Structure formats: structure tokens, C-alpha cells
Amino acid sequence: xxxxxxxxxxxxxxxxxxxxxxxxxxxxxxxxxxxxxxxxxxxxxxxxxxxxxxxxxxxxxxxxxxxxxxxxxxxxxxxxxxxxxxxxxxxxxxxxxxxxxxxxxxxxxxxxxxxxxxxxxxxxxxxxxxxxxxxxxxxxxxxxxxxxxxxxxxxxxxxxxxxxxxxxxxxxxxxxxxxxxxxxxxxxxxxxxxxxxxxxxxxxxxxxxxxxxxxxxxxxxxxxxxxxxxxxxxxxxxxxxxxxxxxxxxxxxxxxxxxxxxxxxxxxxxxxxxxxxxxxxxxxxxxxxxxxxx
Amino acid sequence: xxxxxxxxxxxxxxxxxxxxxxxxxxxxxxxxxxxxxxxxxxxxxxxxxxxxxxxxxxxxxxxxxxxxxxxxxxxxxxxxxxxxxxxxxxxxxxxxxxxxxxxxxxxxxxxxxxxxxxxxxxxxxxxxxxxxxxxxxxxxxxxxxxxxxxxxxxxxxxxxxxxxxxxxxxxxxxxxxxxxxxxxxxxxxxxxxxxxxxxxxxx
Numbered sequence: 001x002x003x004x005x006x007x008x009x010x011x012x013x014x015x016x017x018x019x020x021x022x023x024x025x026x027x028x029x030x031x032x033x034x035x036x037x038x039x040x041x042x043x044x045x046x047x048x049x050x051x052x053x054x055x056x057x058x059x060x061x062x063x064x065x066x067x068x069x070x071x072x073x074x075x076x077x078x079x080x081x082x083x084x085x086x087x088x089x090x091x092x093x094x095x096x097x098x099x100x101x102x103x104x105x106x107x108x109x110x111x112x113x114x115x116x117x118x119x120x121x122x123x124x125x126x127x128x129x130x131x132x133x134x135x136x137x138x139x140x141x142x143x144x145x146x147x148x149x150x151x152x153x154x155x156x157x158x159x160x161x162x163x164x165x166x167x168x169x170x171x172x173x174x175x176x177x178x179x180x181x182x183x184x185x186x187x188x189x190x191x192x193x194x195x196x197x198x199x200x201x202x203x204x205x206x207x208x209x210x211x212x213x214x215x216x217x218x219x220x221x222x223x224x225x226x227x228x229x230x231x232x233x234x235x236x237x238x239x240x241x242x243x244x245x246x247x248x249x250x251x252x253x254x255x256x257x258x259x260x261x262x263x264x265x266x267x268x269x270x271x272x273x274x275x276x277x278x279x280x281x282x283x284x285x286x287x288x289x290x291x292x293x294x
Numbered sequence: 295x296x297x298x299x300x301x302x303x304x305x306x307x308x309x310x311x312x313x314x315x316x317x318x319x320x321x322x323x324x325x326x327x328x329x330x331x332x333x334x335x336x337x338x339x340x341x342x343x344x345x346x347x348x349x350x351x352x353x354x355x356x357x358x359x360x361x362x363x364x365x366x367x368x369x370x371x372x373x374x375x376x377x378x379x380x381x382x383x384x385x386x387x388x389x390x391x392x393x394x395x396x397x398x399x400x401x402x403x404x405x406x407x408x409x410x411x412x413x414x415x416x417x418x419x420x421x422x423x424x425x426x427x428x429x430x431x432x433x434x435x436x437x438x439x440x441x442x443x444x445x446x447x448x449x450x451x452x453x454x455x456x457x458x459x460x461x462x463x464x465x466x467x468x469x470x471x472x473x474x475x476x477x478x479x480x481x482x483x484x485x486x487x488x489x490x491x492x493x494x495x496x497x
Contacts, residue, residue: 004406033402038432040410059367059390066392066407067385070378073395077375217452 002039003031005065006051009039014049021061025069081170082193088163089184095156102149103130109142127153172267173257177275178232178250185228186254197262204258205229205251229254238283246283253279295333295340295364302330306363310384311356320360324482327357328417328443331482336475339413339439339490341365346411348433350398350426351418353377355384355391361415362388369408371398399426401433410435417443421450424465431469431493440471440491447485455485463489470494 002009005028007016017027043058052058077083103126110133111117119129130146130153137143164180171193174183189207190196196204206213208227215221226247229235238246253275260268296303296319303319314321324331332338341347341364352358352370354377362368367390372378378395385391396403398418414434416427427442434440444462446455459476467473471491479486 028406031406033405035402035405035429035432038402038405040433041406041408043409059392062407063385063389063392066394067382070382070385070393070395074375074378074382214451 004041006046007049016049021064021068024065085166089188171261173260176272182231197258201252201255249282304360304363310359322360331479332488336477347413348411350416355381362391412438414440419448424462428469434493442489444487459487
């Protein structure tokens with residue numbers, strides 16, 4: 001028997017499937033045929049089946065089914081909890097880029113207007129400088145731009161808080177290990193929670209190192225030790241000699257955490273506690289200890 | 295194919311992606327669409343009004359909309375939801391575009407919807423492009439054609455594009471496909487090649 005969108009055909013006998021485009025599309029998605037012994041669809045069967053009157057009617061009805069089915073599939077894809085988080089974290093990272101670029105530009109601009117101004121020997125963070133430029137130049141174009149940057153920075157802070165909160169809800173275990181923001185960035189680079197959960201630890205370790213990784217694959221450049229997970233304090237605070245090791249162990253635990261998040265969806269305290277101890281032990285042990293013990 | 299001077303066009307409702315219009319027809323730019331590039335650098339397959347086409351990797355429906363201007367029906371398979379939203383919009387305005395959200399490497403998912411086609415057009419960013427084409431070959435009529443837009447960098451970034459091209463041709467020939475033409479799409483698209491094959495007659 002062959003199942004087609006308009007019905008089932010068995011030895012020339014046709015059992016039509018009646019229903020709206022949406023219902024037909026849903027049925028098509030449940031059909032699990034195989035390509036072995038596949039009998040290609042003949043549109044005239046649909047006419048014989050009573051599903052349509054002629055070729056034009058066949059195409060019209062089929063298109064309704066195709067559109068309904070694809071709309072349904074798109075809606076399902078977007079219903080995932082991680083889909084919006086993905087956009088949020090990408091927006092956040094792009095805002096960072098924009099804020100930095102504009103701050104640099106406004107500082108340069110300010111320097112032209114005040115020839116004696118220099119940032120050397122000052123400990124003014126960029127955002128404080130931008131704020132002061134905004135306050136001192138009210139009404140002028142430079143003041144307006146600086147004001148916009150300050151506003152943008154406030155929006156960014158609020159967004160970061162939301163991303164972090166959302167990440168803790170969507171991926172509790174991963175977030176518990178490296179924090180919501182970094183977890184969300186991993187998610188964004190992997191392309192989704194499902195994709196992240198299917199990655200080996202070694203791939204998670206070098207997520208976000210595209211340039212270095214391809215340089216390594218193409219030429220004989222050294223392999224990257226850490227990508228996004230470098231942003232986590234355990235990696236960047238670790239002594240240089242063990243940093244790669246910490247990154248590897250952390251990435252391994254993250255791979256497990258991501259699977260827990262995707263398949264279980266709730267926090268596993270026992271796993272987290274063990275993983276934390278394990279990672280901390282690597283980070284604090286002196287370099288070269290592994291070789292001595294052998 | 296319809297040429298106005300040396301500009302390739304397709305007849306149909308414009309404004310799909312802000313394409314230029316020329317004499318009431320839509321300009322089909324070679325830098326934008328790989329199929330248009332193929333008609334500029336090689337021969338390709340003449341699109342005719344009665345043709346049925348299976349298009350794998352339909353993306354935003356840019357090339358799909360041009361093909362749809364020439365042929366009877368285009369079965370357009372796309373996997374990602376974002377471009378599918380655009381493809382759906384194209385389908386709502388073009389009665390002969392059938393949007394199918396499925397994975398091109400799993401043809402059994404859309405086998406109940408697709409009829410035998412005269413042309414199998416494939417433009418997917420996957421490592422196993424030859425295998426995907428072979429898996430979809432049952433949809434081709436006897437004597438039907440395959441146009442495979444080979445993205446060599448998607449197959450393997452470490453290999454030389456020429457090597458990937460050569461390997462792909464071998465795999466396709468081993469599967470019984472008769473290769474009619476194979477050209478690089480330079481200068482329009484870098485590291486992309488077009489392979490045109492025919493399914494052997496008979497069996």
C-alpha cells in the first residue's frame with residue numbers, strides 16, 4: 001500500500017482521506033513511509049480517488065495542504081523555549097558591539113573639542129566618560145549621541161538580566177555551572193538547546209573560536225583551548241598552565257548538563273555539586289602534578 | 295530562457311525581493327542566484343512551461359520564484375523555519391509553488407506530496423550533497439535532469455574545492471547519473487560549481 005496526501009492506494013483501490021487542508025497536512029506528517037519500493041505519486045490517482053476534479057484543482061488543493069503543513073511546522077519550531085532566548089542573547093551581543101563602537105567614537109569626538117583632554121592616567125570607565133560628555137553638552141549633537149549611548153547601555157543591562165533569568169529557566173544545569181549569560185551564549189553559538197545537547201564536550205570547549213579553529217585545521221596553528229567558556233571565571237582565573245585542562249573538564253561537564261537540560265529539563269543538584277567539586281579540584285591543583293604521579 | 299540583450303529575465307509578478315524590472319519582466323541576477331549564474335557561464339537546462347521541478351534547499355524563495363515563472367510547478371523543500379516564513383509568502387502569491395518544510399536528506403518525509411519531476415534542483419549547504427541528490431533521484435522521471443549546485447566549502451573546508459568537485463562527480467557517476475555538464479560559477483559565486491546530470495533512461 002502507498003500512502004499519499006490525498007489518500008491510500010492499494011492495488012488500484014483508493015481510500016481517499018477527506019478533511020480540511022490542516023487535517024490533511026497533519027496526516028501527511030504522520031505517514032512514515034520508506035523510499036524502498038516507493039511508488040511515485042501519479043496525480044491522476046487523486047482524480048480517480050475523487051480528491052480533485054482536474055490538474056488545476058489538484059495543484060490548488062495540494063498547495064493548500066503544503067502551506068498549512070509548513071505553517072504548522074514553523075509554528076512548532078518557534079514554540080521551543082530556547083528560540084526566543086536565542087534572539088535575545090544575539091541582540092545583547094550586538095548591542096555590546098554597538099555601544100563599544102559608539103563610545104569610542106564619541107570619546108574621539110570629545111577629544112577634538114577639548115584639545116587638552118586625554119584619557120591617560122585616568123581611571124574613568126568608558127560609560128562614566130560617556131555620561132559626563134552627555135551631561136556637559138546638553139542640546140548639542142554630541143550630547144545627544146552620548147545620551148543615546150547611555151540609554152542603550154541601560155537597555156542592555158535590563159536585557160542582560162532578562163537573558164540570564166530566562167537561561168536559568170530554559171537550561172538550569174548549564175546555567176548552574178557557568179552562569180546564565182555564558183550558558184545563553186553557548187546556546188546561541190550551538191543554534192539551540194537540541195543542537196547543544198548533541199555536541200560532544202570537545203565541541204563545546206571550542207564553541208566561538210571559529211577563526212582559531214579553522215586556522216588550526218587548515219594550517220599547523222595550535223588548537224584553541226577555549227571559546228566562549230573562557231568568559232567563565234573558573235577558566236579565565238585559572239593559572240595559565242592548567243587553563244586548558246579546566247576548560248576541557250568544564251566543557252565535558254557542560255555537555256552532560258546540556259543533555260540533562262534538554263531531556264530532563266530540571267535541575268539535578270547532585271550532578272551539579274559533583275561537577276563543581278571536580279572542576280575546582282583541577283583548577284587548584286599545581287601544574288605538572290599529573291606528570292609527577294605517573 | 296528569456297534574455298533581453300544580455301540580461302536574463304523571468305516573466306511574472308515582480309517585487310518579490312525588490313528585483314529590478316526590465317520591459318515588464320523580472321531581472322534574474324547572476325550574483326544573486328546560482329541558477330542564473332549557471333545560465334551565464336554555461337548551458338544549464340532549458341526551463342519549459344510544462345516542467346515539474348523539485349527544489350531542495352529553497353531558502354527564501356528567491357530562485358524559486360524565478361523558476362516558478364517558467365515552469366508548471368515547483369516543489370520547494372526547506373528545512374529552516376526563518377527562510378520558510380519568506381518562502382510561504384512567495385507561495386501565497388504564486389499558485390505553482392509548493393512549500394514543504396522537511397529535511398532534504400530524508401525524502402520519505404515528503405514522498406506523499408511530490409510527484410515525479412522533470413528537474414531536480416539542489417542547493418543545500420550540507421556535507422553529503424551527492425548523497426542527498428542520489429537519495430532524491432527516485433523522484434526524477436526517466437530521462438529527467440539533475441542540477442546540483444555544489445557548495446564545496448560545505449562539503450569539507452579543509453579540502454581543495456577542485457578535489458571536492460572531482461569526488462562529487464565520481465559519486466554521482468557511480469550512482470548511474472550521466473553527467474552532461476559541470477562548470478564553476480566564478481566569477482559570480484566563489485567555490486561553487488554546477489553539475490548537470492541526467493538520470494539514465496529505461497531500467
